[in-house]
Amino acid sequence: MKVVAVAFPGFTFNDLAGPMQAFMMLPGFSSQVVWHSRDAIDSDAGVSVQATEEFGSCWKDPDILFVPGNTVSLFKQLQDDRTLDCIAELGSRAKWITSVCNGSLLLGAAGLLQGYKAASYWYTCEHLGLFGAIPTDARYVIDRNRATGGGMTAGIDFGLAMVGQIAGEAVGRVAELSFEYAPAPPFGTGRPELADPATLAQTTEMLKHLMPVEQLEGVRARRLKMGKL
């Protein structure tokens, strides 16, 4: 089970961690962390990960292509056709095309979600429609060979669900117990509909600056013009 995980400077550390931790429960798990160069790649959480391959040298036919998300760093990648084209190329041969959080915007802009139901971070989900996806407000969505998680922490639910999907439910159940995945969110504010008005207002104000969704129309227009959508 060959997993190619794309990392980019500033990616959200936890977006990568949950899924990779789950994928490693798959029989024959083997992985590459891929970027344009074989460097240490800073995440957004004070930890750098090592890129093991470049896009040019990585597996051409991964079983799973995985893409994490982020805030400003993700929106920067959405302006970079070199990144989007590399993801599109990998996606053209990957058995599974997957993401967590707003990594689905990268898959979308790469042209990989047209006609597929897909999840994303709550703040960016509706915008998936710009790229021909069907925005779906769920913790994770598996539609044919596209599997997409919701915001960041959904990577664990997504990852365990993928283990169940690929290796069978019995393996998924063992993975969930071995991960001790019996969550207890300390504040109960993890979704807009659960949060009190002050928390929602403050978070939305913060995200408005970190996730410039008004740029997405331009990304769509550019990719359409290039014939990539």
Add this chain to the structure above:
Amino acid sequence: MKVVAVAFPGFTFNDLAGPMQAFMMLPGFSSQVVWHSRDAIDSDAGVSVQATEEFGSCWKDPDILFVPGNTVSLFKQLQDDRTLDCIAELGSRAKWITSVCNGSLLLGAAGLLQGYKAASYWYTCEHLGLFGAIPTDARYVIDRNRATGGGMTAGIDFGLAMVGQIAGEAVGRVAELSFEYAPAPPFGTGRPELADPATLAQTTEMLKHLMPVEQLEGVRARRLKMGKL
């Protein structure tokens, strides 16, 4: 807020990711990833992280000392007094002494949990008592300046709770929404008491080989003899 995260070869990737992602919400967050040498450190999930400092060169007075867990790789570190002594020294000056999963065994063997309530992975929790801790079967436990999470995925609950504890509940609530932490475990088998008998039996059999808890008496005897417990 200076965070020193200890990584060791084979550490559980997700144990590190959840807490670091939460800590980065703390005002003035700054971090070091520390090991005996400044190398790329392989995790157990096909991703390597970069050690930014050695034990000798890292902050001597971190606000938070954090230690992840693992299976065989953690039990290997429990045999290494050099690692345990480095953790003990950092812990002697850290404001907060923290862990996730069975990282609490490392804190315990370093002599840092005597008389403190502490959490651990469900399979190893009761053994914390060998090191003078009070094993506590909870998703996370905060006892004075010791904060310990349960198994692996508890790192997110633990991390968000720490944000609330240190920066105030309002910041914790915003962090939880910004993380979209509204979990939906796909199988509902994340704790021994939730799992069906087959899942529990299979997982326990697997863990018996991966986590040699019978070695812990010897670790305790050695550390006691050295005057470190």
